[in-house]
Amino acid sequence: MRALVDEQYIRDLAVRTRRGLEGVIRDGQHAGGRTYGYRAVPGKPGDSEIVEQEAEIVRVIFACYVQGETLRAIAHDLNRRRLAHRAASSRTPRRSMATCRAVAA
Incomplete structure (x- = not known):
């Protein structure tokens, strides 16, 4: 009985x-x-509020995505251009496809 009450809660x-x-x-x-x-x-x-430096990267991601580039290609391009992202650290300085997917979604 308790399990049913808990489940409904x-x-x-x-x-x-x-x-x-x-x-x-x-x-x-x-x-x-x-x-x-x-x-x-x-x-x-x-x-x-908008962070203009990050917003510019968002615009780049959207522009590339609209042109039909894959998320992998976008991430590769951003890494090649060494555009840092918020979570960048000395261990993981690269942007991942997941980051691009989160921005493009």
Whole structure:
């Protein structure tokens, strides 16, 4: 019996969480996660501002994607041009297809 109650609670929680996130998005605010090309505005929860240096890379990715380039080719081109990304470190300085996919999606 307890398992059924717990299962229903989890379902209801998921519905309420999704409804809350939809409301945040409907109000024009950011619902969470790190979005490449934007940064959080200090002191204004849910508000974002454009990071122009990253936004230029986003424009390059979209332009290449619209021209029919594959995500692999786009990532290779960005790495060749040594355009750093937010998560770059000395261990992993390269941009991956997953990064390009996240931006292009």
